[in-house]
Amino acid sequence: MASYSFSELVKGATLNGVRFIVCGHLQNNRMHPQTSTSPKEQVMTHLELTGVSIDFPTPKGAFRALDNVNLKIAKGEFISLIGHSGCGKSTVLNIVAGLYQATTGGVVLDGKEVREPGPERAVVFQNHSLLPWLSAYENVELAVRQVFRRTKSKAEMRDWIEHNLALVHMDHAMHKRPDEISGGMKQRVGIARALAMEPKVLLMDEPFGALDALTRAHLQDSLMEIQTTLNNTVIMITHDVDEAVLLSDRIVMMTNGPAASVGEILDIELERPRDRIALADDTRYNHYRHEVLSFLYEKQRHPATDEAAGPVKKPEVAQDLQDRNTAKAESKAAEAA
Numbered sequence: 001m002a003s004y005s006f007s008e009l010v011k012g013a014t015l016n017g018v019r020f021i022v023c024g025h026l027q028n029n030r031m032h033p034q035t036s037t038s039p040k041e042q043v044m045t046h047l048e049l050t051g052v053s054i055d056f057p058t059p060k061g062a063f064r065a066l067d068n069v070n071l072k073i074a075k076g077e078f079i080s081l082i083g084h085s086g087c088g089k090s091t092v093l094n095i096v097a098g099l100y101q102a103t104t105g106g107v108v109l110d111g112k113e114v115r116e117p118g119p120e121r122a123v124v125f126q127n128h129s130l131l132p133w134l135s136a137y138e139n140v141e142l143a144v145r146q147v148f149r150r151t152k153s154k155a156e157m158r159d160w161i162e163h164n165l166a167l168v169h170m171d172h173a174m175h176k177r178p179d180e181i182s183g184g185m186k187q188r189v190g191i192a193r194a195l196a197m198e199p200k201v202l203l204m205d206e207p208f209g210a211l212d213a214l215t216r217a218h219l220q221d222s223l224m225e226i227q228t229t230l231n232n233t234v235i236m237i238t239h240d241v242d243e244a245v246l247l248s249d250r251i252v253m254m255t256n257g258p259a260a261s262v263g264e265i266l267d268i269e270l271e272r273p274r275d276r277i278a279l280a281d282d283t284r285y286n287h288y289r290h291e292v293l294s295f296l297y298e299k300q301r302h303p304a305t306d307e308a309a310g311p312v313k314k315p316e317v318a319q320d321l322q323d324r325n326t327a328k329a330e331s332k333a334a335e336a337a
């Protein structure tokens with residue numbers, strides 16, 4: 001049997017978020033530093049990160065990965081997190097997921113402090129983390145049982161699993177195992193599994209990063225469609241500037257680490273539904289793209305790689321520490337499930 005740990009599944013299945021509609025014109029475009037409050041934030045805060053800082057222990061002492069991250073997110077908003085590799089995007093997501101504890105500051109979801117993983121925050125990882133010996137249906141079923149075993153009958157659970165697989169256009173292949181379907185299809189199942197838990201917040205860490213451009217475009221369109229229907233809150237990490245502009249209500253741009261924080265926030269005021277072909281020639285779309293590129297390549301020029309994409313090579317000790325800490329966090333997630 002392949003070396004998939006239960007914690008990997010639970011992590012995928014237990015932690016989880018998203019969308020929004022705005023119209024506007026180029027001149028209304030707002031780019032603001034993290035201290036200002038956007039109109040959407042003023043409507044009603046659903047998810048709030050306040051003064052989030054985190055120190056990781058290293059042989060040379062504490063390493064401050066994040067410093068004073070503040071963000072207010074309204075219900076149904078689609079937020080993208082963008083920044084150079086190693087700046088701390090996944091760390092932010094892991095803190096919202098409850099896998100990491102902030103050293104100072106914290107996260108509040110609907111008035112309740114986040115302290116551990118929970119089914120109201122589902123996570124979709126770049127690597128789908130499906131159990132290879134179970135079919136697509138059974139992978140989703142596992143998560144559905146975990147959340148709804150006391151509230152739904154067997155027949156209701158079956159309908160719910162099929163409904164979620166249909167949402168991601170996987171109903172035709174639901175009895176296939178992961179090794180019988182493509183990477184894009186596996187990622188669809190991962191998304192169906194997360195959605196089937198009816199999370200308040202969907203957390204996605206570079207969900208389409210490993211896919212070819214065409215599959216990626218299809219999945220982005222599906223995700224926009226689903227979010228229009230469900231109106232979940234989504235936080236998605238991406239390296240792809242076009243993906244961020246196409247999908248987001250706001251793009252949160254992070255400064256380089258160490259001690260990374262929110263640099264600027266860009267409101268994307270493009271009406272929905274959004275059509276990638278039409279937007280290609282839209283001056284507003286190209287303006288937003290330019291704003292993000294200028295943040296990444298001019299204001300936050302990466303010292304090591306000078307590019308947003310591609311992993312930065314980390315020192316071995318730090319990497320080893322990170323692996324151990326991640327394993328610890330995963331087993332904590334398994335225990336919580």
Ligand SMILES: Nc1ncnc2c1ncn2[C@@H]1O[C@H](COP(=O)(O)OP(=O)(O)O)[C@@H](O)[C@H]1O
Pocket residue numbers: 056057063065083084085086087088089090091092257314318321322323325326
């Ligand atoms: N569990 C951990 N233990 C030690 N260092 C970590 C851990 N997780 C992340 N880091 C460090 O924190 C920084 C931010 O990492 P990460 O959030 O993974 O960045 P990103 O997702 O933006 O590429 C990096 O320098 C990374 O090495």
Ligand SMILES: [Mg+2]
Pocket residue numbers: 089090091
């Ligand atoms: Mg990351």
